[in-house]
Amino acid sequence: MNHSPNSKQVDSVLKYVKEQLYSGCLQPGARLPAERRLAEMLGVGRAHVRAALQKLEFYGIVQTFPQSGTVVAQEKMQVLERMITDALQIERYDFASLVYVRVLLEIEAVKLCARNRTEDDLMRIEAALRECEEKFYTDERVSKDFAYHQALARGSHNPVIVSLLLVITPDVLRYYQRYRVCTVPLEEVCFEHRELLRCVREQDEEGAAEMLRRHLRSLSEFAVTNNDENHFLE
Numbered sequence: 001m002n003h004s005p006n007s008k009q010v011d012s013v014l015k016y017v018k019e020q021l022y023s024g025c026l027q028p029g030a031r032l033p034a035e036r037r038l039a040e041m042l043g044v045g046r047a048h049v050r051a052a053l054q055k056l057e058f059y060g061i062v063q064t065f066p067q068s069g070t071v072v073a074q075e076k077m078q079v080l081e082r083m084i085t086d087a088l089q090i091e092r093y094d095f096a097s098l099v100y101v102r103v104l105l106e107i108e109a110v111k112l113c114a115r116n117r118t119e120d121d122l123m124r125i126e127a128a129l130r131e132c133e134e135k136f137y138t139d140e141r142v143s144k145d146f147a148y149h150q151a152l153a154r155g156s157h158n159p160v161i162v163s164l165l166l167v168i169t170p171d172v173l174r175y176y177q178r179y180r181v182c183t184v185p186l187e188e189v190c191f192e193h194r195e196l197l198r199c200v201r202e203q204d205e206e207g208a209a210e211m212l213r214r215h216l217r218s219l220s221e222f223a224v225t226n227n228d229e230n231h232f233l234e
Helices: 005-023 035-042 046-058 077-089 095-116 119-134 141-154 159-179 186-201 205-225
Strands: 062-065 069-072
Touching (some): 005 046, 046 062, 095 205, 141 159, 141 186
């Protein structure tokens, strides 16, 4: 995370939520002030509030419900503390480095998922895949794609890998949205996603790893060839 004016304003929202959690003013299940109210209280733009809440939601710290607002997730305070601290301490880094780490983590995650997955894991992965395909031509495309990959990661039953992927996911998603990286046709994406699920179901670790490498190859190539000074994450 660099220290541009925009990132500092987002940080101020994150720090406010952290302080409210530590003080006990915000308990699990409690509703946060509305975006407009938070922006007025902290002297930041609503876009910065929205960006901070999206980041907190990806970390699992808050949940946003339509017409109900944003509430604190039902998590233990120690977990919230660690996750927010991580969110505030990541240094400035480039997209190519982020993608490289994502690929390493996901390859290991799908291999472990193929080895360790349960029937419940398979049901969750299948449900995430259906949603991903149904929302492919909507604004939810990218978030549903990540949800599918996260379901695969959870099937690894390695909480460290899952947590690390959660740390980098918000910035990957933001970059995807900014530079419109996702241009692969529906048919190709669906085929690769379904093949990943097939390999996991059949407990084919190497097959799953190879399919994931194929699935992320265009992203890796894009990150390397376009990793100039303008592609640092803010």
